[in-house]
Amino acid sequence: xxxxxxxxxxxxxxxxxxxxxxxxxxxxxxxxxxxxxxxxxxxxxxxxxxxxxxxxxxxxxxxxxxxxxxxxxxxxxxxxxxxxxxxxxxxxxxxxxxxxxxxxxxxxxxxxxxxxxxxxxxxxxxxxxxxxxxxxxxxxxxxxxxxxxxxxxxxxxxxxxxxxxxxxxxxxxxxxxxxxxxxxxxxxxxxxxxxxxxxxxxxxxxxxxxxxxxxxxxxxxxxxxxxxxxxxxxxxxxxxxxxxxxxxxxxxxxxxxxxxxxxxxxxxxxxxxxxxxxxxxxxxxxxxxxxxxxxxxxxxxxxxxxxxxxxxxxxxxxxxxxxxxxxxxxxxxxxxxxxxxxxxxxxxxxxxxxxxxxxxxxxxxxxxxxxxxxxxxxxxxxxxxxxxxxxxxxxxxxxxxxxxxxxxxxxxxxxxxxxxxxxxxxxxxxxxxxxxxxxxxxxxxxxxxxxxxxxxxxxxxxxxxxxxxxxxxxxxxxxxxxxxxxxxxxxxxxxxxxxxxxxxx
Amino acid sequence: xxxxxxxxxxxxxxxxxxxxxxxxxxxxxxxxxxxxxxxxxxxxxxxxxxxxxxxxxxxxxxxxxxxxxxxxxxxxxxxxxxxxxxxxxxxxxxxxxxxxxxxxxxxxxxxxxxxxxxxxxxxxxxxxxxxxxxxxxxxxxxxxxxxxxxxxxxxxxxxxxxxxxxxxxxxxxxxxxxxxxxxxxxxxxxxxxxxxxxxxxxxxxxxxxxxxxxxxxxxxxxxxxxxxxxxxxxxxxxxxxxxxxxxxxxxxxxxxxxxxxxxxxxxxxxxxxxxxxxxxxxxxxxxx
Ligand SMILES: C[S@@+](CC[C@H](N)C(=O)[O-])C[C@H]1O[C@@H](n2cnc3c(N)ncnc32)[C@H](O)[C@@H]1O
Numbered sequence: 001x002x003x004x005x006x007x008x009x010x011x012x013x014x015x016x017x018x019x020x021x022x023x024x025x026x027x028x029x030x031x032x033x034x035x036x037x038x039x040x041x042x043x044x045x046x047x048x049x050x051x052x053x054x055x056x057x058x059x060x061x062x063x064x065x066x067x068x069x070x071x072x073x074x075x076x077x078x079x080x081x082x083x084x085x086x087x088x089x090x091x092x093x094x095x096x097x098x099x100x101x102x103x104x105x106x107x108x109x110x111x112x113x114x115x116x117x118x119x120x121x122x123x124x125x126x127x128x129x130x131x132x133x134x135x136x137x138x139x140x141x142x143x144x145x146x147x148x149x150x151x152x153x154x155x156x157x158x159x160x161x162x163x164x165x166x167x168x169x170x171x172x173x174x175x176x177x178x179x180x181x182x183x184x185x186x187x188x189x190x191x192x193x194x195x196x197x198x199x200x201x202x203x204x205x206x207x208x209x210x211x212x213x214x215x216x217x218x219x220x221x222x223x224x225x226x227x228x229x230x231x232x233x234x235x236x237x238x239x240x241x242x243x244x245x246x247x248x249x250x251x252x253x254x255x256x257x258x259x260x261x262x263x264x265x266x267x268x269x270x271x272x273x274x275x276x277x278x279x280x281x282x283x284x285x286x287x288x289x290x291x292x293x294x295x296x297x298x299x300x301x302x303x304x305x306x307x308x309x310x311x312x313x314x315x316x317x318x319x320x321x322x323x324x325x326x327x328x329x330x331x332x333x334x335x336x337x338x339x340x341x342x343x344x345x346x347x348x349x350x351x352x353x354x355x356x357x358x359x360x361x362x363x364x365x366x367x368x369x370x371x372x373x374x375x376x377x378x379x380x381x382x383x384x385x386x387x388x389x390x391x392x393x394x395x396x397x398x399x400x401x402x403x404x405x406x407x408x409x410x411x412x413x414x415x416x417x418x419x420x421x422x423x424x425x426x427x428x429x430x431x432x433x434x435x436x437x438x439x440x441x442x443x444x445x446x447x448x449x450x451x452x453x454x455x456x457x458x459x460x461x462x463x464x465x466x467x468x469x470x471x472x473x474x475x476x477x478x479x480x481x482x483x484x485x486x487x488x489x490x491x492x493x494x495x496x497x498x499x500x501x502x503x504x505x
Numbered sequence: 506x507x508x509x510x511x512x513x514x515x516x517x518x519x520x521x522x523x524x525x526x527x528x529x530x531x532x533x534x535x536x537x538x539x540x541x542x543x544x545x546x547x548x549x550x551x552x553x554x555x556x557x558x559x560x561x562x563x564x565x566x567x568x569x570x571x572x573x574x575x576x577x578x579x580x581x582x583x584x585x586x587x588x589x590x591x592x593x594x595x596x597x598x599x600x601x602x603x604x605x606x607x608x609x610x611x612x613x614x615x616x617x618x619x620x621x622x623x624x625x626x627x628x629x630x631x632x633x634x635x636x637x638x639x640x641x642x643x644x645x646x647x648x649x650x651x652x653x654x655x656x657x658x659x660x661x662x663x664x665x666x667x668x669x670x671x672x673x674x675x676x677x678x679x680x681x682x683x684x685x686x687x688x689x690x691x692x693x694x695x696x697x698x699x700x701x702x703x704x705x706x707x708x709x710x711x712x713x714x715x716x717x718x719x720x721x722x723x724x725x726x727x728x729x730x731x732x733x734x735x736x737x738x739x740x741x742x743x744x745x746x747x748x749x750x751x752x753x754x755x756x757x758x759x760x761x762x763x764x765x766x767x768x769x770x771x772x773x774x775x776x777x778x779x780x781x782x783x784x785x786x787x788x789x790x791x792x793x
Binding site: 168169170264266267268269270282283288297298299301303304308310311312314315317318319320500501 | 548549551558559560671672673675676680701706707708709710711712714715743744745790791792793
């Protein structure tokens with residue numbers, strides 16, 4: 001079947017949209033410019049733009065012979081992180097066998113740096129973060145790929161560090177671009193963009209190249225240093241047979257540890273679902289960064305930014321079901337956080353003080369679309385806030401499997417007021433605003449078309465008479481993927497699976 | 506099938522026993538054999554845990570009934586009253602006059618709690634335990650002790666909760682609420698791949714630092730040298746903690762209590778094993 005577009009991202013005056021494992025580039029007028037295809041073969045020279053820049057927009061032949069998506073997709077979202085935490089062996093296996101290079105994994109996240117210079121993609125099955133350089137003229141160049149599979153990403157405000165939040169509950173800091181000191185190490189991994197070769201490259205590590213040994217660290221970091229110290233201490237002791245085995249295993253794990261700089265910043269003992277960066281000024285008036293993380297166990301945690309990420313400043317507590325989305329309010333309202341997930345309501349917080357300021361019902365509006373009987377709960381998949389007509393701040397909300405956008409307004413008194421429900425001809429998967437100077441932003445929504453089919457990329461313009469659904473002309477067709485509807489839905493609708501079943505222990 | 510039957514009978518017996526013990530006013534101490542449970546509970550899985558969404562919503566009155574504050578039925582609060590205000594404060598549990606200040610994480614059968622209670626009669630002490638039956642044993646134990654000590658009114662200040670402390674500490678305690686945390690003979694999880702399940706880790710230490718006030722102390726003890734090393738390294742490496750010097754440690758009376766009164770401590774004593782102690786002080790957060 002033809003895959004729908006499922007992610008959209010504005011970046012440096014262009015719009016990027018993911019469809020399966022491809023990333024299409026559009027101009028801000030929504031003309032298709034080019035397409036980046038997930039490398040079917042290991043890419044040889046990612047540092048030479050010519051080798052790696054995107055293919056022409058001309059349609060290519062059908063990609064892989066067969067996509068075994070079931071194996072490829074991550075089973076993380078199915079709820080119980082417990083099983084999978086115990087190990088590298090499992091994930092290693094996944095990387096080696098489950099997803100041969102010709103079975104391209106879905107893009108699971110698209111992120112852009114604030115300056116528009118870099119686009120970052122996460123692919124699920126092969127556990128990779130891809131960093132693209134964007135020359136602000138539609139050319140996308142793969143700069144590096146890192147074997148890491150986050151559930152969510154955020155960028156620090158200086159656009160230089162990726163914060164990667166994973167299902168084990170940990171947040172790592174990764175430099176967006178390799179620092180010069182580690183270039184050599186970096187190249188050895190970056191050269192091998194396919195999951196398979198990446199795996200092989202990290203099987204023969206040398207201790208000296210482990211991240212903890214790098215001079216780049218802003219300060220001696222306890223979170224990476226301890227394992228080494230630990231190992232040493234262990235070695236110093238008389239080693240029983242059992243212990244020797246344990247050490248071997250630990251060394252093996254160290255060997256599987258990725259060979260690029262990454263620093264553990266903080267961790268929850270729960271699957272992380274969302275991460276964002278908030279700023280506030282400190283006592284001396286300088287801006288301070290905070291890392292806000294949400295987990296499946298209803299927590300929203302506020303930690304200080306690097307280099308004090310070990311300090312938990314507070315929590316925003318009150319959710320009674322999983323939290324799946326966080327959004328710091330734009331438009332000079334950065335002290336406000338909007339969150340949502342499995343609860344019926346959206347929450348508005350003063351995030352730095354952990355104070356709940358307001359709640360706004362979502363379920364009641366979902367019921368109006370989906371029927372009062374049919375809809376009994378909410379699995380929120382997007383909170384998108386932007387400035388509107390200069391001063392207003394509007395918040396669009398997407399709920400899994402509900403064919404509408406819910407528009408709220410963030411009022412002066414910090415409450416959210418439902419304004420409008422915008423029906424769509426399919427379930428929205430992602431949305432983005434295309435800023436047009438002076439005018440109200442244009443919305444771009446990726447939808448999973450309903451039975452009647454139709455376009456999967458829909459621009460929405462606010463006009464006097466209401467919302468006008470536009471069309472993107474000459475959409476790239478996209479390859480015919482060998483994937484069933486059910487499998488596809490499992491990938492695209494994974495948020496509801498975060499909910500805890502109430503009947504097991 | 507026969508096995509099934511036997512198991513059932515046993516379970517029935519256990520249940521009958523526990524039902525009898527739980528009757529109000531029973532002063533007989535519970536017997537452990539009716540509360541045994543598998544040694545390990547996975548801290549990563551969901552379980553069916555009950556915890557408040559926010560510490561303000563925790564109802565402590567049933568754990569510490571002697572400390573309940575008699576409040577005239579709350580008259581409606583003056584000021585702007587919008588429906589959303591009510592939404593924001595859904596649950597106002599009965600207040601108690603003190604806050605829990607000492608937590609025993611993974612308290613097991615409660616030996617330490619029961620020793621600490623009379624030693625710090627003006628402080629509320631709370632045991633947290635993930636295993637249901639074990640928690641119930643401690644609950645019944647405290648109940649019986651309270652009945653036995655009608656006169657002296659001891660043990661009114663100790664309580665126990667079933668909780669997974671690796672996930673839900675901030676649901677029970679506010680920032681800086683605690684002055685002491687005990688982590689006594691935690692499960693060692695020897696295998697490297699199980700180290701993630703250890704109750705001490707650099708990332709979890711940030712949570713202990715969060716609920717502890719500056720100057721507060723984490724007490725650790727174990728008979729496993731590796732685990733001792735591990736705890737020392739992880740706390741020492743964490744910028745929010747410093748190790749308490751040995752001299753000061755040995756001068757702390759609670760250290761001895763922890764050595765001798767925990768069930769595990771007693772077991773180790775019987776087996777003539779070693780006990781490794783380490784204390785860590787919560788430092789002030791640096792300026793930010
Ligand atoms: C070896 S026992 C020690 C009991 C007691 N502290 C003593 O010294 O006698 C460790 C206890 O920690 C409990 N435990 C383990 N993980 C826990 C968690 N995440 N939350 C609460 N309790 C936990 C176990 O169920 C067990 O009862």
